[in-house]
Amino acid sequence: MKLCKLTQRSKEQIYKTFTYKQNKLQVNKFASVPFNNRIVFVPHCMRNTAVCAAIEKDSCYICAECDGCKISDITKLIRKLNYRDLYIVKGGRVIGKIIRKQKPEAIVGIACFFEGNQAFKILKDENVAVQFVPLTKDGCAATDTDLAEVEKVLNILSVPRQIRNDKFLF
Numbered sequence: 001m002k003l004c005k006l007t008q009r010s011k012e013q014i015y016k017t018f019t020y021k022q023n024k025l026q027v028n029k030f031a032s033v034p035f036n037n038r039i040v041f042v043p044h045c046m047r048n049t050a051v052c053a054a055i056e057k058d059s060c061y062i063c064a065e066c067d068g069c070k071i072s073d074i075t076k077l078i079r080k081l082n083y084r085d086l087y088i089v090k091g092g093r094v095i096g097k098i099i100r101k102q103k104p105e106a107i108v109g110i111a112c113f114f115e116g117n118q119a120f121k122i123l124k125d126e127n128v129a130v131q132f133v134p135l136t137k138d139g140c141a142a143t144d145t146d147l148a149e150v151e152k153v154l155n156i157l158s159v160p161r162q163i164r165n166d167k168f169l170f
Helices: 002-031 070-081 094-102 113-122 147-154
Strands: 038-043 055-057 060-062 085-089 106-111 129-137
Touching: 002 113, 002 129, 038 070, 038 094, 070 085, 070 147, 085 094, 094 106, 094 113, 106 113, 106 147, 113 129, 129 147
Parallel strands: 038 085, 038 106, 106 129
Antiparallel strands: 055 060, 060 085
């Protein structure tokens, strides 16, 4: 039984290391992309389903900015920054389809480490810069993220020293 726990912990560490390394490798390219050529992917598990007024459309939800969860805050922030769009996705597989249709130059993905790892692999052949922000509480419902970290990544335009040394870029 201890072996199973060790294996699970090791997988989680591998996912973390891989995603942080990818962030670091792609941050310069990401920083060079104007906000209006970027999109954001947020997992549907961050929605507060008790109050969420999001509209379901295809494999995504459209945020109604009901202030019921952090997705509303992120939506308002990307609007203020002039990001192209935000997608509340039901699963990671739809990301490739959206990328090929929308053709953004960069994306910000918010997810658990497993899904972040999968997204980097799905997008390896796409010409898009990616930055990943991990969930602070994962699972398949009522997940959470650090809004300050999301805002920091969304605002990357150049790579000043304090950003390069951030833990999410390693």
